[in-house]
Amino acid sequence: MSLNCLRFVSHSLKKPPSFHLSYLPSSSSSSSSTVIVAMSYSKELAAAKKAASLAARLCQKVQKALLQSDVQSKNDKSPVTVADYGSQALVSFVLQQEIPADFSLVAEEDSKDLRKDGAQETVERITKLVNDSITSDGSYNVTLSTEDVLKAIDSGRSEGGSQGRHWVLDPIDGTKGFLRGDQYAIALALLDGGKVVLGVLACPNLPLTSISAAGQLSPDNEVGCLFFAEVGGGTYMQPLDGSSAVKVQVTAVENPEEASFFESYEAAHSMHDLSSLIAQKLGVKAPPVRIDSQAKYGALSRGDGAIYLRFPHKGYREKIWDHAAGCIVVTEAGGVVTDAAGKPLDFSRGKYLDLDTGIIVTNQKLMPLLFNAVRESIKEKAASL
Ligand SMILES: Nc1ncnc2c1ncn2[C@@H]1O[C@H](COP(=O)(O)O)[C@@H](O)[C@H]1OP(=O)(O)O
Ligand SMILES: [Mg+2]
Numbered sequence: 237m238s239l240n241c242l243r244f245v246s247h248s249l250k251k252p253p254s255f256h257l258s259y260l261p262s263s264s265s266s267s268s269s270t271v272i273v274a275m276s277y278s279k280e281l282a283a284a285k286k287a288a289s290l291a292a293r294l295c296q297k298v299q300k301a302l303l304q305s306d307v308q309s310k311n312d313k314s315p316v317t318v319a320d321y322g323s324q325a326l327v328s329f330v331l332q333q334e335i336p337a338d339f340s341l342v343a344e345e346d347s348k349d350l351r352k353d354g355a356q357e358t359v360e361r362i363t364k365l366v367n368d369s370i371t372s373d374g375s376y377n378v379t380l381s382t383e384d385v386l387k388a389i390d391s392g393r394s395e396g397g398s399q400g401r402h403w404v405l406d407p408i409d410g411t412k413g414f415l416r417g418d419q420y421a422i423a424l425a426l427l428d429g430g431k432v433v434l435g436v437l438a439c440p441n442l443p444l445t446s447i448s449a450a451g452q453l454s455p456d457n458e459v460g461c462l463f464f465a466e467v468g469g470g471t472y473m474q475p476l477d478g479s480s481a482v483k484v485q486v487t488a489v490e491n492p493e494e495a496s497f498f499e500s501y502e503a504a505h506s507m508h509d510l511s512s513l514i515a516q517k518l519g520v521k522a523p524p525v526r527i528d529s530q531a532k533y534g535a536l537s538r539g540d541g542a543i544y545l546r547f548p549h550k551g552y553r554e555k556i557w558d559h560a561a562g563c564i565v566v567t568e569a570g571g572v573v574t575d576a577a578g579k580p581l582d583f584s585r586g587k588y589l590d591l592d593t594g595i596i597v598t599n600q601k602l603m604p605l606l607f608n609a610v611r612e613s614i615k616e617k618a619a620s621l
């Protein structure tokens with residue numbers, strides 16, 4: 237392999253850029269020659285942090301003033317709030333302002349229900365929320381119309397895939413937690429060639445220090461975390477108020493008896509009985525910490541817990557926006573994310589993740605033990621049915 241070109245795409249940065257090396261076939265006629273392209277995604281990361289932080293502020297405002305009338309019902313009966321739509325419109329707007337070239341976004345929401353009769357008032361509320369956020373930020377001298385907002389929401393209709401770059405967004409992950417006043421996250425990632433190259437997780441209700449047992453908030457604990465990671469560059473966490481970032485690492489715990497594990501708060505989202513069986517086999521002593529959303533990936537990336545188990549009920553198909561940002565936040569902090577067959581998650585196949593049974597997350601040391609416990613537990617559960 238010859239190194240006939242080394243191209244750095246670099247931007248002004250406060251900390252040195254990290255570079256992700258990828259080998260590409262050279263355009264030269266020699267078939268054996270290869271180009272190394274050293275990519276930095278620092279400009280995209282800065283845009284993603286800005287978009288997610290602004291969306292987090294919008295969501296905080298809505299959560300504070302949450303009214304019953306904000307709750308709508310989609311076909312799948314999951315609650316969708318003005319904050320989900322507002323967050324998606326705002327992130328889409330900021331990303332298109334900051335990185336306009338070849339914009340492609342795969343996002344959870346669309347404007348179908350908002351275009352129905354009787355939704356005008358809701359659309360106006362969303363538009364006001366988005367415009368208030370744009371005004372309070374002060375970087376963009378524009379006011380969006382209701383149609384601009386609907387279009388911004390619908391620009392999230394890309395299918396993603398293995399070619400080119402695609403933003404991946406869950407405007408509010410853990411809507412049920414959001415509605416309960418608990419944990420939720422704004423999860424934004426960038427795919428390049430089907431791989432996650434950066435991820436940002438804004439977790440407005442996550443304590444800056446460790447999450448306490450059972451996910452409860454202590455009254456004097458400051459909350460609001462922004463996790464971010466770029467491929468090859470590690471994972472960082474900073475307070476959502478913008479103060480300085482610290483590098484985070486998954487826990488180094490090797491003894492499963494000392495490990496604690498995260499799972500969904502909602503039993504409808506994950507089989508808690510299977511997780512208990514796995515924990516029992518591993519010898520985990522601590523009770524599960526049940527919290528909503530990808531905040532679990534963030535908490536695990538800084539060592540609050542050692543294991544995250546997610547086993548959706550039969551028939552549920554995982555979407556890429558529910559794991560892309562969390563996955564890179566954990567792997568760049570030294571963790572491992574696989575499906576229940578031990579395969580890495582494949583984000584290159586469109587909006588769904590086709591995977592075996594579930595998702596397991598832990599550190600490198602615990603993964604072999606965890607994997608065995610998962611396989612045995614799945615077999616036992618199947619035999620008992
Ligand atoms: N029936 C379901 N099974 C598994 N996950 C679901 C189900 N319904 C919604 N979800 C999604 O699971 C995630 C919440 O996971 P958790 O249980 O870890 O909090 C969210 O992405 C939520 O979507 P949403 O983004 O609409 O909240
Ligand atoms: Mg949803």
Ligand SMILES: [Mg+2]
Nearest residue numbers: 406409410558
């Ligand atoms: Mg989600």
Ligand SMILES: [Mg+2]
Nearest residue numbers: 344406408409
């Ligand atoms: Mg969502």
